[in-house]
Amino acid sequence: MNTNRSGRGKSRRNTERQGQEMTSAGKSKNNAVRQDRGRDKAEKTGYVTGKSGNKEVLNVRRTEMRPEGEASFSAAKARAEQLEGRESRKTEKRRSGRGRSGSNRGGKDRPARDIAAELGLPVAKNDETVIDIIGMNHDGEGVGRAEGYTLFVAGALPGEKVRVKVLKTKKQYGYAKLLEIVEASKDRVSAPCPIYAQCGGCQLQHMSYEGQLHWKRQMVVDNLKRIGKLNVAGENVGNEVRAHQDVDNGDADSSHPQVDNLGEGTETVHSSGDKAVHEWMNVPNESAGITVLPTLGMDEPWRYRNKAQVPMGEMEGGLIGGFYAKGSHRIVDMERCLIQHEHNDEVVERVKEIGRRVGIRAYNEETGRGLLRHVVVKKAFRTGEMMLVLVTNGDSIPEKDEWIRGIREQLPQVTSICQNVNTKKTNVIFGDVTRVLWGSEVIYDYIGDVKFAISARSFYQVNPVQTEVLYGKTVEYAGLTGKETVIDAYCGIGTISLFLAQHAEHVYGVEIVKEAIEDAKKNAELNGITNATFETGPSEDVIPQWKEQGITPDVIVVDPPRKGCDPRLLETILEMRPERVVYVSCNPSTLARDLRVLEDGGYRTTEVQPVDMFPHTVHVESVAVLVRDL
Structure with missing residues (x-):
């Protein structure tokens, strides 16, 4: 569930990195198209639904925190029901003749047990089994x-034994x-958010x-x-097993993983769809290599976001707004978000x-009105x-x-009220x-x-507290x-550049x-900083x-979008x-890929510091330092 950056103020950050912050940290419509899950969630949860254009609206307005005894297990079940509901609807659609025509293309209409037997799978769809979660x-x-067959289970944590339905x-x-x-x-706790x-x-x-x-x-x-094939110092995990999946869980049937045996106790599953599930077992102790420090977290990992971007919809009572539900474009109306500042x-x-009192209408994506x-x-x-x-659909x-x-x-704390006009579909x-x-x-600020x-x-x-940690x-x-010349290759609005300028002879920032x-x-003028020069254009030019x-x-500092350098x-x-390269990253996979290129070109990565910029989400930032080999 996805979502921005480093104070960079650039359009590609606003599309790529705002996976953690675009549309209030919810899923964008593009993601919803790829994984449109759970249209029947309202029936399963008993909540009231409405419509706003082609957006389904889920009204879950509450004011109380979830009781501590109410386990987050319900969140996992609700998320899994989205996938289950999608599969059920696909089957119903085929049976009613509205799906694929022809004779069992790919054998998809055959009983699940027959398909599993043909593929040699130990489980079939709708089977129930007990498994250990290894990562x-x-x-x-x-x-x-x-x-031996890999299963992904939403809501399950490493070290747990769980009963699941395929x-x-x-x-x-x-x-x-x-x-x-x-x-x-x-590590299992009750999720405090009532709409988690x-x-x-x-x-x-x-x-x-x-x-x-x-x-x-x-x-x-x-x-x-x-990904980087890099040596990491002190990684002796013993019997601990970890798993990692690259990119996203796409539904392309052409993505069939291939299994490589990398030695005793280690197995990787690859696929043509850039899907990889990786497990590390019994990795030998490494006396040299990159030092990866413990993640720098927050003393108070709640109410940390300084910006809310809330999509608006309508129900019978008028305007609603909140976040997009998991894997959909359905609005969850809400009054509070525990990672937003309470003033937001x-x-x-x-x-x-x-807006309800004065009769303001929400934008309707289907009609273009509102x-x-x-x-x-x-x-x-x-x-x-x-x-x-x-943000309005008209002047x-x-x-x-x-x-x-x-x-x-x-709201006396509001010192600026602006209107942004967006009439595009x-x-x-x-x-x-x-x-x-x-x-x-x-x-x-x-x-x-x-x-x-x-x-x-x-x-x-969006997290100014951890931003200061990251930039420090x-x-x-x-x-x-104080004697160095520094280039900031993705300088944005100059946040890192101006930090560096306080300690360098001169900083050159470039941004497209x-x-x-x-x-x-x-911002340089606002702070009286005269040893920073900024130029527009692609950094590689x-x-x-x-x-x-x-x-x-x-020194060259890079802070690229999720796709890397x-x-x-x-x-x-x-x-x-x-002499040095400092790499600020919001995507561990592209960080690893780019570090491999730089190491092959004569640099050595000495240390990587993960920083938790977005607590309670799957996103992680990192800062790496590379030194030139003599």
């Missing part, structure tokens, strides 16, 4: 084995629903925070070893109430200032003055036109000692003495998004031009040969 994949699903089988792996926890993990079973924003609330931090470090380690929740609720698409709220943790952005706002007056009276949140309806054009101006469309890291580690790894560079220059101008960096940028780094 978790990158989506947070438990990984178990039924007589939902779907493929040649090398399948999916199962969690029915009963026979033996619980020491429906919302798509968090994936790990049923796991202790200590367990989350350990798992995120191990995910980084496994990617470095498996308050602003969203007041906006919905005022006004309010999203409500975006930004909170500056250090200054307390707040910005409200109403005119009925009863605009009354709406603004109501917001000002009820798209799931992209913002349009091209933004205007100030009342108050300031920007709000101000600090990361460390650096002050930043945040506009309606500026990207700013970046500066430490850069090893600056023009608006981000304009913000970077303004601009940096060679700087080289021709005689600019020779001692452009290959040409890696080539440029190897050609310029700085």
